[in-house]
Amino acid sequence: MVQLKQVSMRLKSIHNIQKITKTMKMVSASKFTKAERELKSARAFGYGPRKFYVSSQLQKEALGKEKEKEGERELAQPPEVKKEDVKKPRIIYVAVTSDRGLCGGVHSGIARMIRRTLAERSADAPHHKIVCIGDKSRSLLRLAYGEHILVSVKQIGRTSPIFKDASTVATAITQSGYAYDTAEIYYNQYFTPVKYVTTIVPAFSRKNIELAPKMTAFDDIEEDQLESYAEWTLAALLYYALKQSAASEQSSRMSAMDNATKNANEMIRKLSLLYNRTRQAVITRELIEIISGAAALK
Amino acid sequence: MSAWRQAGLSYINYSNIAAKVLRRSLKPEFRSEALKRDESHVRITPWANGRPARKYI
Numbered sequence: 182m183v184q185l186k187q188v189s190m191r192l193k194s195i196h197n198i199q200k201i202t203k204t205m206k207m208v209s210a211s212k213f214t215k216a217e218r219e220l221k222s223a224r225a226f227g228y229g230p231r232k233f234y235v236s237s238q239l240q241k242e243a244l245g246k247e248k249e250k251e252g253e254r255e256l257a258q259p260p261e262v263k264k265e266d267v268k269k270p271r272i273i274y275v276a277v278t279s280d281r282g283l284c285g286g287v288h289s290g291i292a293r294m295i296r297r298t299l300a301e302r303s304a305d306a307p308h309h310k311i312v313c314i315g316d317k318s319r320s321l322l323r324l325a326y327g328e329h330i331l332v333s334v335k336q337i338g339r340t341s342p343i344f345k346d347a348s349t350v351a352t353a354i355t356q357s358g359y360a361y362d363t364a365e366i367y368y369n370q371y372f373t374p375v376k377y378v379t380t381i382v383p384a385f386s387r388k389n390i391e392l393a394p395k396m397t398a399f400d401d402i403e404e405d406q407l408e409s410y411a412e413w414t415l416a417a418l419l420y421y422a423l424k425q426s427a428a429s430e431q432s433s434r435m436s437a438m439d440n441a442t443k444n445a446n447e448m449i450r451k452l453s454l455l456y457n458r459t460r461q462a463v464i465t466r467e468l469i470e471i472i473s474g475a476a477a478l479k
Numbered sequence: 480m481s482a483w484r485q486a487g488l489s490y491i492n493y494s495n496i497a498a499k500v501l502r503r504s505l506k507p508e509f510r511s512e513a514l515k516r517d518e519s520h521v522r523i524t525p526w527a528n529g530r531p532a533r534k535y536i
Contacts, residue, residue: 327529
């Protein structure tokens with residue numbers, strides 16, 4: 182027989198949990214609308230560099246095509262990096278997550294994808310470096326790839342990301358002294374409130390941009406312009422990725438919290454049924470005891 | 480080579496300084512909003528040999 186007291190305590194705590202999840206849903210809903218609004222203005226930061234990569238043929242796919250393919254993980258890897266030094270493409274993997282959890286599979290999807298890629302390219306493992314943005318990716322990747330981590334970034338996702346954040350991270354990457362060829366940014370591309378796709382966007386170093394097959398198509402380029410551009414693209418793409426991942430994180434948290442609230446509702450329904458039944462049973466038992474006691478006295 | 484690069488700044492530093500100046504020179508009603516975008520709270524931890532090397536820089 183279930184104890185009445187236990188059931189009522191359980192019921193109360195689930196009520197509290199439901200209150201919390203409901204509030205978190207509201208909070209993330211309002212943060213989400215803000216993130217989505219800000220994402221619109223950040224789109225240009227991602228579009229420009231990627232368009233350039235395509236038109237200079239650093240990257241094969243056209244932008245439209247890339248969007249279809251984004252689910253699969255094949256873009257990245259410009260052809261000449263492979264030819265040039267198959268032995269050691271120095272790649273920095275940037276995992277864009279945040280500090281906060283409770284948002285479904287947003288962060289673990291990123292970590293899983295990086296793990297898979299690293300496992301595939303395990304031959305040149307010593308040349309891989311990881312940059313963890315947000316506590317979540319750090320704790321997810323620390324065990325397996327601790328010695329590859331170059332820089333970790335904290336306090337992301339508390340407020341909505343600004344360009345200064347992205348530039349701080351980009352500066353930290355450049356100042357870490359690791360001469361990379363490509364930085365692959367792993368982030369969640371936001372599509373609709375119910376859809377996000379884990380995506381890779383590469384950011385090439387200056388050397389790579391100089392070697393791009395169609396570089397001659399661009400007129401009148403000085404050397405330090407390219408350097409500035411390479412520095413800027415890294416920051417811009419990071420900013421774009423941060424914005425995208427912020428929007429998909431909030432949308433995912435919203436639906437996760439919605440589900441949690443529904444689950445709590447379900448549990449409350451079941452438990453209150455059980456509670457009422459148990460109470461009834463207790464009352465009935467007591468009545469039977471009283472009546473049979475009185476009958477025995479006669 | 481431009482003067483700011485000779486001074487050891489990267490383009491990101493340079494453009495951030497430019498943005499800061501621009502934000503400060505806005506009209507007061509826009510300035511306070513824009514100044515919020517001026518400060519970043521992220522903390523960077525460099526790693527070495529599989530563990531955080533130094534505390535925040």
